[in-house]
Every structure is written in C-alpha cells, then in structure tokens.
Amino acid sequence: MKTISFLCFLAALSTLRSIAAPPETSPTLNLNLEEAAVFQNQQITGVTVSKTGRLFVNFPFWSDDHTDSVLEILPDGSTRPYPDSKWNNKKGAAKSRFICVQSVYVDDEDTLWILDPASPKMEAVVPDGPKLLQVNLKTDKVTQVFRFDPSVTPEKSYLNDIRVDIVSGHAFITDSGTGALIVLDIKTGKARRLLHEHPSTKAEEGVELLVDGIKVIDPKTGKAPQIHSDGIALDKEGGWLYYHALTGRTLYRIATADLINPKLTTEELGKKVVNVATTSAPDGMLEADNGSLYLTAIESGAIVHFDPRSKETATLIEDSRIQWPDTLSLAPDGTMYITASQIHRMPQYNGGKSQQKGPYTLYRFKMNPPSPKSPEEQAAQNPDSPLPNSSTGR
Template sequence: MNANCNLPAGSFSSKTVPLRFLVHALPDMKSPRILSMMALQVVAALAVSVSARDSSSGSVVTFQHPADTVLRTDNGTYGPEVEEFHYYYDQFPIGLAVSSKGRLFACYTRGSYSYTLGEAVNKTAEAPYPSAALNLPVAQLNTTFNTIPFGSANSTHLISVQAIYITPSTPNRPETLWALDTGRPSIVAADGSPTMPYAQPGGPKLVAISLANDSIYATYTFPASVHFPASYMNDLRFDLRPTTTASGQGVAYIADSSNEGRNGFIVVDLGSRACWRRLTNHPSVLRVYDNVPSYQGRAFYVRQAGGMPVGYLREGLDGIQISPCGRRLYYSPLTSPYLYSVPTANLLVPPEDDPLVELMAAGNVSTHGQRGGFANGFEGDSQGWVYQLMPEQNAIYYFDPADLQVHTFVRDPRIIWPDSAAVGEDGYFYMNINQLPYQPMWNDGVDGRVKPGAVLRAKIPNGGSKITGLG
C-alpha cells in the first residue's frame, strides 16, 4: 500500500532531491558554458525554494512568481489591450448597453437594490433611469397568495431588469433602450434562504424607452400561456426591418433560461403584439445535468443559506445572438459546451399559422460543435462574429462563421464572470464584470465580492462594429 494513503486529509509527502541528481539530470551538452549556466539556474532555483519556506508548515515553496522559475508560465492574458472603463461602487450589475452617443446604461437584478435600471453619470456612479419614480420601490416588489410568494403584477413600473439592449433609430422609431423585466425579484425566506417568487401576468414585460426624450413609449406583457410562472427571461435580440413581420414593426427574440421551468424562445411581434414560444424543452436549450464548473481554478457548487443542500447551476438557454443578415439565431444554454443555431424563419411563424412550425424548427437546429467551455451571455458584430462570454476561462471567445471555428478574442485576470456585453458603434467591445460566483446567494449567504464591479472594454479588430442593419 502507498504510504501516502495514511496521510491525513490536506497533507502531502515530499522528498528532498539531492543536488547531484539534478546536475546529473542535465542534458548532455557539449558546451561547458551552457552546462555551467544551466547548473547555475538550478542552484539559483534551489536557493529560492529553500529560502522561501512556509513558517506555519515548514513546506518548501517552489513557485511564487514567474521570475522564480525557468519554466514557461501562463500570465492570464491574450488579445488586445483591456481598458477599465467604468466602476460600480453601489450595486453589482447584470446587463449593460452603450448608445450611439456613448451613454452607458446598466441594469441590476432586484433584491434590496434601490433601483433596477440606471445610467452612468460619471466613471464611478450611476443614477436611476429613466427616473427613480419608475423603479418600483423594494417594499412593493413581491406579494403572497395562500403563503406562496409572487412577484409584483405591476406593468407600469420596473421590477427586476435582467437584460437591456439598444437598437438604432429607424423611420418608425427612435434609438431605443429595451429593458427586459423578469418580474421576479430575489427575496429572503423566513429561514434565511434566498428565493425567487413566481411571476404573475403584468410583471414580466419588455419596455421600450426612447433615448431621444428618456421616456417609455411602449410596453409588452405576456399571457400565462407564453410566459409561465416559473419562466425567467434572460436575454433579447431584435430584427426591426419592416419586411420581417406582417405588421412591419419587427420582432423581438427572448431567451427563457429558467432554472426551474421550461426553457425555450419567446417571440414577440412588436407591431401586432402577438407572442408565442418555440423550441420549448428542445435538447439544445436544456442545461447539462449537475454541471460542475471551475472558477478561478476552483470547482464550484451552489451553496445556499438556510440549510439547503449543495446544488448546481441549472440555467438553460442563456446567450443568444442574431446574425447581421437576420436569418440565423445563435444560442446555447449556460451549462453546455456546445454552440447551436436555428434559422429565424423557423421562429417567425405563429403556431396558429402552421401546425408543423415546431417540428420544422426542431428539425433545422444546427450544432456548431464545442466551443472550449461553458458560455454566459452572447454578443455580435458587423463581421458576423458571435462573441461568447466565458466565465471559466476569464475570457471572451468568438465563433467565426467564415471558418466555422471558435477563437479567443480577449483574456484577462480581471474578467471575473463577464455577465453581459455590448458592441458599441465606436468599435469597442464593452463587458460587465460582476464576480457573480462570489455572490451571497451561491455562498451560504456570505458576500465574497469585492467592490468595485466594472465595465471593461477592448477594441474590436478589422473594423468590426455594432450591427445596425437590423434596425
């Protein structure tokens, strides 16, 4: 039996390697000068190792800094320079959007936060948007029916905005900030465990805000047959071209990522206000069972307060991105290594118009293979690149339809859970960083996040910019 099997948990066996062994192990070099230099490197490394001892355990520290080793190391970076653009000191963000004039907007899932949609007023602060009065007060976020908690049914005020997106001005509408309100705030139960009330009609909604006068000009709500009580709307994209729908007002595609319900797409005709579901519970939109990701080199499990059992991330369909031509929608669950797409033609037909539309959509789902990890949100640019936010890799990858491969755009140790992104008309890629794996809801009620959160940005190569042709 290996003697190490008898060691207590957390203990390790180590042996001192004689210097003569290391010298003899050097390659058979004919140059005395090379041999001498390598021997000196070994001696120097040993000196560093021996001199750097952990006073508490006496173990030898063999690596502290890249300067202490002759080995190749990973510095954690790749791609263009990453700039720190904005800092969040009050509330940790979820979504962001950047207007054509450089205005920065952010949204925040509600618990105790005082507002759920804001605009940056300087580099380190935001203010409620479009006004504090339109952000529903915390005391009114939820209610109870027969002891079952439900989110507010308020359709005129913002409850908990999960995602935002900006579309350019068109002949039919102004430059618009679209806010996706889940209607499901996070609350703390009597036993101290976090919970999310069910949605009720009126609360979940899509809100259109004119950036010309900062006012709401349209609100879309959903019937219970399309948005279920356990639904959770996560992200959205648009095709506002007049030829896209019979109404001539365009369409919104919304991802339902619920970790407790039925995943799939919600499609909204912005002119007729009709809405329907597509690919509900199709294998391509479902989570991987009991996925265990790794963040900052540590295996991750969800640990909730209140004596809840150890759990897993359960979100299904998460990131979505429409192609510049509007003919294909890319997507994936949060807990899947695969990238999928479906022709938008299979999403645009209302179910009452063709009894085969669901079968056709399911039959036309394409798999683009694995991307090298799990992805959170998506974004796209005018080149057709499909950006995927990779929280395990502290990176942003992109799928290039031109070569059918996934590539790394940028990687940086500061990218600790990129939660959402926006490509600006200025040619920059903006991303929200919110340290989500350290939030109290996933860590026994302990908040391990360190302020500030941040917006980082990097310049897109090849002149890539925001997709405006769908506006």
C-alpha cells in the same frame, strides 16, 4: 456594430485554437483592459451602448442591497436612474415599475429595450411583473410596454437576454429559468413560447463549472446549477438566431424565418435547430456584422471571437479581474464593454454566504474595426457550405 480584424489582433492578443476545448484558466492581467465604471454594492449584469455613444447598465434584484434597476452613465461619470426615478421606484404596482431587470439592449434604430423577468432573487415570477419596455432615446420616454402572461412566463421562468430584428418586427428572448425561446411580434404584441421542450434550450447533464477556482454548485442537487438558454446573438444578414445554455457547451442556431412562422408545429420547429459547435461555457454573446460571434468565457474570464463557418476562435482578451463576464456591448468607436457579475460568488453557490467582493465593475477595451467578409469570401473559405438565406436582411 463594428467587427474585429484578425490581422490586427492575432499577433497582439492570441493565437487561433479550436473552440471545442474550454479555455485554460490562469491568473492573467491585460493592460488593454480598463475600468469604465464601478458600483460598490450593485451587482451589474447588463450593458448596452447607443449609436450616439450613450451608455446604459442594469442591475437585477438579486440581493437586499439592490437599489436602482437601470442607470445611464453620463460622460462625466455620474449616473441617473433611467428612464426615470418612477420606473426605478421600489414601491408600486408590479406592472408600472421595474421588479428585477436582467438586460438592456439598443437595436439598429437606436431604440432602447429593457427586459424585466420580474423574478426577485430568481425565486419566482411576480404576477403582472414580466415585461419588455421600448424607450425612445431621443425623448427618453417609454413608448410601449409589452407584458407577458403566465403562459409565456411561468412561475419559474427567467427572461434573460434579448435581440430585436427591426426588419421582421420581432423580438427574441431567452428564458434561462426553465429553458425556452420567446418570440414577440412587436406589431401585434403577441408572444409565443417556443422550443420549451427541446434539448437545445436546456442545461446539459454532466457539465461542471469551475470559475476562478470556485466549483459552482447548486446545494439542492450537489451539481452545477441548471441555467438554461441564456446567451443570444442575432445574425441579421444571415437570418440566424444563435443561443446557448449557460450550463452547457453547445452552441445552437435556428433561422429567424422559422421562429416567426406560426404555421410550423413544435416538432417541425425542433427539426430546424442546428448544432453549430462545442464551446466553453458562456454567459453573454454578441453578434458581429460579418456573421461571426463574440462569446464570454465565464470559466477563464475571457472574451472570444468565433467564426461559425471555419469553427475557429481567437481569444480577444483574458483577465482574472473579469469575474464571470456576463454581457458584451460594442460602442460605435470600437470600444467593447464587459460586465463582471461575480455570479459564482453569490450565496446560493457558497453555502448561503456571499463571497462577492465589491466593487462590481464595468470593464472596457478598444478593438480595431475590420472589413467584413463578403458572402463570396465566406463561401470560398468553406465551399461545401451554401450561402445563408437572408430572411431578415437589413
């Protein structure tokens, strides 16, 4: 992936500020932001771009308007069900079709991964439904289907986002339904449910969410919905997995070497978790090549860049049209794609009546490629911090 140059963006886009305070909310329009695609009745959450520029999006089964689960957006703007119509069929066995796809992700080998938590309307997991598909983009064929049993995906779980480390051969998945990290050994197909009792994967008490003037409330509790570990980012060079509860303001990380070590006890693994920073509430996150991160800021319709070493952030873009920025994906040409999912306008947060306004939009804006900081430069910036161990380096 490309990364962003502060020298190019600070003057044009934002000034540096501490990430400790949530960004201010204001109605803004940014001329750099443009529509990449619109969908009249399909609530979009995920987007990913292949190494050759192919564009994929997904739509979870959250309403009765749902039709296709995964689409490829072709160069002429038309779409096609992906990988085929059979997988997108609404009828058939749960194990052989999409139930409720939450995210799509292209790894460093240009393989597409499709994550299906199989929980329609986020109510309950459909038996035999939770799965992860591996798709060969050269042949457009599903090469492997990894299925998750109830010990990994209990009834109220909701597999949310995914990263794949092709060097160690593991996939890392967040569960935003009950709070956990799922670690899948791609070679053996064995999945483990980790940190499911650790506070880092749980929603934080007392956090309120105000999005586009709407206070997001779960009517069952009268409080903000308890959306647990959601966004995820993989620093492959540094060997860190970053994750964040959506209903929360704390960014955590843990070494991938520790996550894939089956010898660590639950208590030992919990002690490996690092509290990185206080942030605004994000949904999706995205890693940059230099170990920094991009985070969505759902309360202000913004995308921010965060440096874990300096703890500084810069707002890359802020626009009132980005109604609940969900997922980020950076194309080879430096174009950043953003989905606007309007989750705060869903019926369950508005007295049972939808306040969603179609169409649902996939946005994009162009970023300039930077020169990644070397480990020596990073260490010079923060001499008290040791160089990271590259446990999963490429």
